[in-house]
Amino acid sequence: MDRSSHPRSRRFAPVIAVAAAAALTLAGCSSSSGGKKSEEGAANASAGKATTPRMTVALVTHQAPGDTFWDTVRKGAEAAAAKDNIKLIYSADPNAGNQANLVQTAIDQKVDGIAVTLAKPDAMKGVIGKADKAGIPVVGLNSGLSDWKQFNMLEFFGQDESVAGEAFGKKLNEVGAKHALCVIQEQGNVGLTQRCDGVEKTFDGKLDVQNVNGADKPSVKSTLTAKLKQDSSIDYVVTLGAPFALTAVQSVSDAGSKAKVATFDLNKELIQAVKSGDIQFAVDQQPYLQGYLAVDGLWLYKNNGNYSGGGEQPVLTGPAFVDKSNVDKIAEFAAKGTR
Amino acid sequence: MSMTQQAEPAVTSPPVSGPGKEKDGRTQQRSLVLRLLARPEVGVFLGALAILVFFLIMAPTLRQGSSMSTVLYQSSTIGIMVLPVALLMIGGEFDLSSGVAPVASALTASMTAFELTLNVWVGVIAALVVSLAIGFFNGWLLVKTGLPSFLVTLGTFMGLQGVNLAVTKLVTGNVATDDISDMDGFDQAKALFASSFDVGGVNVKVTVLWWLAFAALATWVLLRTKYGNWIFAVGGNKDSARAVGVPVNFTKISLFVLVGFGAWFVGMHNLFQYNTVQSGEGVGNELIYIAAAVVGGCLLTGGYGTIIGPVFGAFMFGLVQLGIVYATWNPDWFKTFLGVMLVGATLVNLWVRKQATRR
Numbered sequence: 001m002d003r004s005s006h007p008r009s010r011r012f013a014p015v016i017a018v019a020a021a022a023a024l025t026l027a028g029c030s031s032s033s034g035g036k037k038s039e040e041g042a043a044n045a046s047a048g049k050a051t052t053p054r055m056t057v058a059l060v061t062h063q064a065p066g067d068t069f070w071d072t073v074r075k076g077a078e079a080a081a082a083k084d085n086i087k088l089i090y091s092a093d094p095n096a097g098n099q100a101n102l103v104q105t106a107i108d109q110k111v112d113g114i115a116v117t118l119a120k121p122d123a124m125k126g127v128i129g130k131a132d133k134a135g136i137p138v139v140g141l142n143s144g145l146s147d148w149k150q151f152n153m154l155e156f157f158g159q160d161e162s163v164a165g166e167a168f169g170k171k172l173n174e175v176g177a178k179h180a181l182c183v184i185q186e187q188g189n190v191g192l193t194q195r196c197d198g199v200e201k202t203f204d205g206k207l208d209v210q211n212v213n214g215a216d217k218p219s220v221k222s223t224l225t226a227k228l229k230q231d232s233s234i235d236y237v238v239t240l241g242a243p244f245a246l247t248a249v250q251s252v253s254d255a256g257s258k259a260k261v262a263t264f265d266l267n268k269e270l271i272q273a274v275k276s277g278d279i280q281f282a283v284d285q286q287p288y289l290q291g292y293l294a295v296d297g298l299w300l301y302k303n304n305g306n307y308s309g310g311g312e313q314p315v316l317t318g319p320a321f322v323d324k325s326n327v328d329k330i331a332e333f334a335a336k337g338t339r
Numbered sequence: 340m341s342m343t344q345q346a347e348p349a350v351t352s353p354p355v356s357g358p359g360k361e362k363d364g365r366t367q368q369r370s371l372v373l374r375l376l377a378r379p380e381v382g383v384f385l386g387a388l389a390i391l392v393f394f395l396i397m398a399p400t401l402r403q404g405s406s407m408s409t410v411l412y413q414s415s416t417i418g419i420m421v422l423p424v425a426l427l428m429i430g431g432e433f434d435l436s437s438g439v440a441p442v443a444s445a446l447t448a449s450m451t452a453f454e455l456t457l458n459v460w461v462g463v464i465a466a467l468v469v470s471l472a473i474g475f476f477n478g479w480l481l482v483k484t485g486l487p488s489f490l491v492t493l494g495t496f497m498g499l500q501g502v503n504l505a506v507t508k509l510v511t512g513n514v515a516t517d518d519i520s521d522m523d524g525f526d527q528a529k530a531l532f533a534s535s536f537d538v539g540g541v542n543v544k545v546t547v548l549w550w551l552a553f554a555a556l557a558t559w560v561l562l563r564t565k566y567g568n569w570i571f572a573v574g575g576n577k578d579s580a581r582a583v584g585v586p587v588n589f590t591k592i593s594l595f596v597l598v599g600f601g602a603w604f605v606g607m608h609n610l611f612q613y614n615t616v617q618s619g620e621g622v623g624n625e626l627i628y629i630a631a632a633v634v635g636g637c638l639l640t641g642g643y644g645t646i647i648g649p650v651f652g653a654f655m656f657g658l659v660q661l662g663i664v665y666a667t668w669n670p671d672w673f674k675t676f677l678g679v680m681l682v683g684a685t686l687v688n689l690w691v692r693k694q695a696t697r698r
Contacts, residue, residue, distance in 0.1 A: 030456050031459065066618040066620065067514065209670055213623075215624070217612070222412055222657070226410075246613070268517075
């Protein structure tokens with residue numbers, strides 16, 4: 001019965017070969033604009049190199065695969081590790097139970113320090129206690145502002161999502177917004193919900209919330225278009241991540257709406273959009289700084305016994321506003337994908 | 340649109356019709372309405388119609404032409420992928436990698452063009468080669484090993500997820516690709532994959548046209564060609580199909596390659612509409628594609644189904660997703676509404692078919 005399979009499947013070989021040949025033929029035509037060649041080779045931030053003994057630090061986050069924000073956190077951590085002569089072990093899992101297991105593997109490897117996010121604090125409590133018992137210093141970053149001290153952690157680097165939301169709400173008042181739409185790209189995420197709640201707290205106008213499917217851009221786009229058409233009184237769209245802000249700009253134009261777009265968090269393309277005026281402003285919690293300071297904080301503790309934030313207070317990395325007035329300064333760093 | 344092109348599927352297995360089909364008094368006496376209702380796509384058509392009427396009442400904004408255009412756009416980005424997925428299901432297999440495959444394709448195109456600073460079209464063609472190769476690999480592995488398609492494509496799904504992420508990071512240093520909108524060929528490619536035009540003041544996305552054109556083509560292939568017969572045959576009963584000379588392996592592999600083509604097309608739309616691609620996208624869409632095909636009357640067991648049904652299935656998905664927004668329901672319940680309406684629509688679909696086939 002298998003006799004038919006061989007000649008049949010072979011029929012595809014010429015097809016693929018032809019397509020490949022076509023691709024090669026086309027390879028003659030290179031692009032005269034854009035592309036890698038137009039990018040200047042900018043060096044990453046570096047600040048000499050420590051001669052202290054090599055140590056190992058584990059950074060365990062709740063990153064979902066392919067998220068640009070977390071990639072920036074990781075780059076900050078890597079930069080600090082390179083400078084401090086640290087071997088950095090990065091791991092991540094959005095599922096809280098799996099993330100706790102990853103911390104456990106770091107304890108098993110007897111690392112010299114652990115930096116961890118507390119997106120779901122309850123699930124992490126037990127394993128952080130274990131690290132404490134094993135004498136491994138643990139620092140928090142990004143999420144867990146209300147829990148890090150109770151967990152007996154060393155220090156914390158991040159942004160208070162509620163505070164950032166409140167700052168955002170005040171800014172909306174300043175620019176004269178009346179009716180804003182807060183767009184949540186991941187239904188049920190505590191930090192994102194806190195941001196919208198924070199905006200609502202200080203914003204004088206009306207705030208609606210809209211959930212979208214962040215894993216599917218066409219779906220984000222048409223959902224926002226639908227919402228803007230449904231309610232033409234919306235004059236500001238607030239997104240909670242940079243890629244969604246850029247999609248929201250398309251939705252606004254599709255819906256024929258006059259709404260402006262502002263966002264939390266930055267990336268390379270977003271900086272351009274702020275420059276061109278498509279995006280009004282962005283709240284930056286400086287993810288690079290969070291990763292960098294968390295790793296550097298552990299190094300300082302081990303080598304000099306320092307406590308960032310005095311061991312009492314968190315070290316806040318945001319909210320910093322990026323708008324037309326200061327975007328040019330940031331653009332050169334953002335081109336490297338580190339802002 | 341393609342309602343007029345329906346014809347009896349050449350080979351349908353479920354209702355056992357004996358040799359004396361022509362003389363069977365029962366089928367003769369059944370009224371036109373009942374015979375119409377027994378068709379697999381009519382149930383989903385009525386289900387979609389019911390939901391449409393419901394939302395037209397609940398959400399005044401949906402009554403505007405421009406709102407309908409948004410719904411059609413949403414449906415088309417799902418629908419283009421649902422077409423090959425439905426054909427594959429009629430052929431008795433399914434593909435769990437169909438959600439992340441468009442992302443793989445878009446990443447290939449974007450990185451090939453950007454990193455080598457080539458005309459965007461080179462990337463587009465490289466992506467086509469990669470997409471078809473992924474489809475071929477799925478089909479080839481299936482017929483070579485005899486493993487169920489659930490397992491084979493689950494492997495490809497996970498493999499691709501990792502490759503999408505790791506290769507992007509390795510090549511670009513970031514987890515998203517660079518903006519290619521200022522490169523040569525971008526505008527032409529955008530015109531083909533992601534343009535839009537005005538019809539009577541309503542902005543229509545080109546994907547809607549592609550969707551309907553591909554649907555018409557797929558319907559013709561399924562009902563009017565030998566290859567269409569082969570699809571029904573391999574999905575109905577592989578061994579008897581092989582016994583009567585149907586090239587089973589060729590049919591199965593080519594169906595997976597077709598899914599690869601669909602993934603390429605959707606991937607190119609996403610790339611040229613949004614300029615950059617995030618490597619973690621697409622997960623979960625495979626279930627939406629499969630669900631839309633099932634709602635559209637394709638059996639999970641294969642051998643039965645149409646193309647028009649899944650077209651309405653995709654439309655229903657787009658409609659429910661956006662109808663909830665137009666109706667301004669509490670967004671916390673978004674997914675729940677979606678689930679309830681979909682199961683409800685499928686039940687209506689089933690019920691209609693049962694009423695019609697019962698005497």
